[in-house]
Amino acid sequence: MRPIQMVDTKNQYLKIKNEVDKAVIDVMESTAFINGRPVHEFAANLSAYVGAKHTIPCANGTDALQIAMMALGLQPGDEVITPSFTYIATTEVIALLRLTPVFAEVDAQTFCITAETIEKVITPKTKAIVPVHLYGHAAPMEEIMDLAAKYNLYVIEDNAQAIGCDYTFSDGTKKKTGTIGHIGTTSFYPSKNLGGFGDGGAIFTNDDGLAAMLKMIANHGQNRQYYHDVVGCNSRLDTMQAAILNIKLSHLDEYLDARRNAADFYDKAFTKHPKITIPYRADYSRHVFHQYTIVLNDVDRDGLKQYLADNKIPSMIYYPVPGHKQKMFEQFNVASKPMPVTDWLTERVISLPVHTELDSEQLEFITSKVLEFINR
Numbered sequence: 001m002r003p004i005q006m007v008d009t010k011n012q013y014l015k016i017k018n019e020v021d022k023a024v025i026d027v028m029e030s031t032a033f034i035n036g037r038p039v040h041e042f043a044a045n046l047s048a049y050v051g052a053k054h055t056i057p058c059a060n061g062t063d064a065l066q067i068a069m070m071a072l073g074l075q076p077g078d079e080v081i082t083p084s085f086t087y088i089a090t091t092e093v094i095a096l097l098r099l100t101p102v103f104a105e106v107d108a109q110t111f112c113i114t115a116e117t118i119e120k121v122i123t124p125k126t127k128a129i130v131p132v133h134l135y136g137h138a139a140p141m142e143e144i145m146d147l148a149a150k151y152n153l154y155v156i157e158d159n160a161q162a163i164g165c166d167y168t169f170s171d172g173t174k175k176k177t178g179t180i181g182h183i184g185t186t187s188f189y190p191s192k193n194l195g196g197f198g199d200g201g202a203i204f205t206n207d208d209g210l211a212a213m214l215k216m217i218a219n220h221g222q223n224r225q226y227y228h229d230v231v232g233c234n235s236r237l238d239t240m241q242a243a244i245l246n247i248k249l250s251h252l253d254e255y256l257d258a259r260r261n262a263a264d265f266y267d268k269a270f271t272k273h274p275k276i277t278i279p280y281r282a283d284y285s286r287h288v289f290h291q292y293t294i295v296l297n298d299v300d301r302d303g304l305k306q307y308l309a310d311n312k313i314p315s316m317i318y319y320p321v322p323g324h325k326q327k328m329f330e331q332f333n334v335a336s337k338p339m340p341v342t343d344w345l346t347e348r349v350i351s352l353p354v355h356t357e358l359d360s361e362q363l364e365f366i367t368s369k370v371l372e373f374i375n376r
């Protein structure tokens with residue numbers, strides 16, 4: 001059996017090596033390392049893929065969130081509602097911009113914030129909502145957008161884990177996550193579903209005014225060279241990454257199918273087990289399984305993790321410490337507010353290897369070892 005990895009970017013690369021190597025050499029020969037033609041081609045192809053009017057490439061998914069929040073003209077002290085149960089990047093940039101993070105509880109099945117949990121923490125100072133499509137399952141965007149309209153709030157979707165996820169509205173129309181809110185952001189960190197060979201990110205919007213502002217902010221606040229109208233930053237996707245991502249984008253749907261196949265395999269093995277809750281798949285969301293995360297019921301999680309490690313099976317806890325318990329946020333007085341679902345999940349989730357290169361022998365081995373530990 002081939003060694004099992006949490007993500008297998010090496011074997012994924014080997015399958016498209018010729019294409020990728022040629023694209024990289026072309027960039028080297030062009031020496032257009034910054035803002036070269038592949039950057040524009042990739043942005044156009046990605047816009048077409050997700051169905052966004054505008055795609056603004058940038059340096060990483062954290063910058064994408066920061067630039068999105070800067071573009072909305074929020075003022076220090078404005079409140080931004082977001083999950084505590086997410087990667088730190090989502091919540092960190094709120095604090096970085098001197099905005100106030102306000103954590104909403106997640107749903108125990110989808111791991112995402114909902115209109116109901118968001119509404120509970122809305123105050124007169126609330127200006128924006130940042131739902132996260134955690135692990136590749138969409139947050140309930142239709143109800144979140146309705147709520148945002150009711151309270152006149154902006155919505156920025158953190159789509160770093162869900163690129164390619166189809167969202168179905170109650171009238172049957174479909175959109176990709178990241179294109180439903182006023183702004184969507186994503187990351188091309190190597191382990192993401194569309195991963196580069198280094199850092200990268202992008203911002204989506206259908207609003208022409210916001211697009212112009214996002215572009216300007218990502219480029220030192222200028223749209224004419226050396227004339228800086230607003231305070232911005234320097235956040236670029238380099239040409240080499242764009243050239244590689246352009247090739248990987250053409251394989252993205254296959255990659256998502258491979259992830260879903262692995263998830264289906266796990267589901268079959270674990271379904272109905274009283275001590276394992278398999279990932280929920282809401283009707284409105286076509287899961288893209290950035291992570292395959294199960295919830296353990298009455299299982300020694302550390303023991304399971306160790307047992308898997310002893311069998312050379314990696315596993316991860318995403319995330320061991322939720323935002324409201326991070327020292328970083330003590331200044332915001334969030335620790336005092338109870339987050340029972342988030343805390344409950346934090347103690348019980350475990351993510352198993354899921355990527356595009358898993359074969360049935362590996363999957364069989366992983367599921368058998370998980371069950372062996374849990375059933376003993």
Ligand SMILES: *Cc1c(COP(=O)(O)O)cnc(C)c1O
Nearest residue numbers: 060061062087089090160187189
């Ligand atoms: C990966 C990730 C980010 C940040 O992306 P980077 O490219 O690493 O900066 C933001 N939010 C979520 C939910 C992520 O998973």
